[in-house]
Amino acid sequence: MTATALPSQPTVIPGPPGHPLLGSVPALQRDLLGTLMEGFHRHGDVVTYRIGARWQRLGSDLVAVYHPEGVRHVLTNPQVFGRRTAGFDALTEMLGEGLLTSDGDLWKRQRRTLQPLFTPRRVAGYTDLMTAEAERVVGEGQPGSVVDLHELMGRYALRVVGRALFGDEIDDVAPALLRLVPFGSDLSLARSMQIVRLPLGVPTPRNRRFRQVSADLYAIVDRILARRSDGDRDDMLSRLHAARDPETGQPLSRAEIRDQVLVFLLAGHETTAGALTFTLHLLGRHPEIQERVATGDSDLVRAALMEGMRLYPPAHSTERRATADTEIAGYRIRRGTPVLVSPWVTHRHPEYWPDPERFDPDRFLGDRDRDRPRYTYFPFGGGQRSCIGEHFALLEATVLLRTLLTRYRVEALDAQLRLTPLITLRPAAPVRAALYPR
Known part of the structure; x- marks a missing residue:
């Protein structure tokens, strides 16, 4: 070729x-x-x-x-x-013009500015946070209980990225985000596939829904930004305020920070939640592989995750x-x-x-x-536009898999999954699994 x-x-x-x-x-x-x-x-x-x-x-x-x-x-x-x-x-x-959606010189400047926040060394600093959230999710399980893996993984991934961004304030907005994200994804995909797309200013029912969901998402981010003072916090939001373009010294504007936060919250948690959901479902359908992964080294845990993303790539x-x-x-x-x-x-x-x-x-x-x-x-794209959060997502997912599989044996209760390919790949129904103590 x-x-x-x-x-x-x-x-x-x-x-x-x-x-x-x-x-x-x-x-x-x-x-x-x-x-x-x-x-x-x-x-x-x-x-x-x-x-x-x-x-x-x-x-x-x-x-x-x-x-x-x-x-x-x-x-x-x-x-x-x-x-x-x-x-x-x-x-x-x-979502505005964050790193996911911007282009040209704007994207190049944003990428240069944000790249230092996602180096392997910086990402490793979130290991304790990820471990605490994994323990929290795993601790909610009851022996023999039936759970919806996607709901569980969605809460885990959103709390991880939310706490990384702005600490415990994610508790106030997590339920609304979990409700709005699939609506925003569905509406965006539907709009992209329209043969004739009317400007959003035209007040059709679909355009009104689109604009309302976007406004609701921005309102959530704006509430957090409005009550935050940078102070001496060491979270990602503070690092976004402090970040500078290494070539020009230019900071991110308030609007850019707002857009980046929204992209990180939505894209960051949706893709990781999907990767974990589908990988755990596959492991729950293949108990012999699950036992190897549960007792194996980190390379095998990572390999299971990579294979899960091969069969069910979030993007x-x-x-x-x-x-x-x-x-x-x-x-x-x-x-x-x-x-x-x-x-x-x-x-x-x-x-x-x-x-x-x-x-x-x-x-x-x-x-x-x-x-x-x-x-x-x-699964993370390629070329210069490859996903900036790849190291973060892989660490977050492997921490959860190690923590959950150490404590529980997962039995998937659905032979087949129905899928909804929105902007990211989602299950069309709850992904049921039973958790049994090891």
């Missing part, structure tokens, strides 16, 4: 024909993950999905790239594949937009075309993942892990 000279004639990218007027939109809305997988199995590593009518002037194409080399090209060439897509525009409208798909004509695998990608990469599909590519639906943490141990090409696995 190459990305060099353009072919002399455009090559038709294969894909499903879809509905004559709506293209693949109904299928993507009804079953996003299944539609992407079916496209891969039927059409290969590069697939086009029609958005809208088949006639060129009444619709557009979404090109999905599934081969690791194509994924590498998309994620590591920001000069060719930009972030101004329908999905990121909707997230910006919901199941991400989108870019071609800012210039380019080529992938011999196919011409025209300027302006939305281009999608999907860990959900690439993590199941049989060329790199034998028996791809099987849960096998050993894939991430020893030579098997080292020998795979880089972009066969990318």
Whole structure:
């Protein structure tokens, strides 16, 4: 797979024909993950999905790239594949211009400013906090009790990131955030998939709901910021106030701090909660693997988590937009075309993942892990836009797994999980498990 000279004639990218007027939109809305997988199995590593009518002037194409080399090209060439897509525009409208949604020079300045807050050494300083919260969650369990793993992991992850940001004040706002986050995610995804998106100022029922949820989320953050004085606290909020761009010495503005806090709260806790939920469910379905992990070393705990994120990547798909004509695998990608990469599909590519639906943490141990090409696995994205919170999330998740599995044996009570692929991957119903003391 190459990305060099353009072919002399455009090559038709294969894909499903879809509905004559709506293209693949109904299928993507009804079953996003299944539609992407079916496209891969039927059409290969590069697939086009029609958005809208088949006639060129009444619709557009979404090109999905599934081969690791194509994924590498998309994620590591920001000069060719930009972030101004329908999905990121909707997230910006919901969350403002934080690190997740900003672009260009603004993003570069924010990344330079925030990177020192997420070095492995800085992140290790939160180990005691994470351990205390893990012990708190584990201590709530009763022998033989049935729990909803996603609800439990959501509370854990939100408390960890909330306490890291602004201490115990997270207690006051956690219930509201846990209620609002799925609404915000659902509304953002729905807005990004509209063929015609009216400006938010147009008072349609959907726009009013969107604006209300965004306002409610900002109101929560504003209440905390309003009653906080920096003082001598050593939390992430104080570090955000103190942070400076190493090139210019410029601090973050109040609006930028507000947007970063909201992004960290939402994106930080949603993805980690999902990774833990799905990993624990898989371990609860495979007791022999669970016993190995419970009594194994940290490498095996981490491998189980990585395999959980292979099968259930929290960021199941991400989108870019071609800012210039380019080529992938011999196919011409025209300027302006939305281009999608999907860990959900690439993590199941049989060329790199034998028996791809099987849960096998050993894939991430020893030579098997080292020998795979880089972009066969990318739950944290890639290129310069890779997730800044990767070290934080991995530490937070492994602390919880070690703590919970040391005390309890987890038995998953549901053979299959129904999924809701919003901005992040979520279970569509409670993920039931029984906890038995060891």
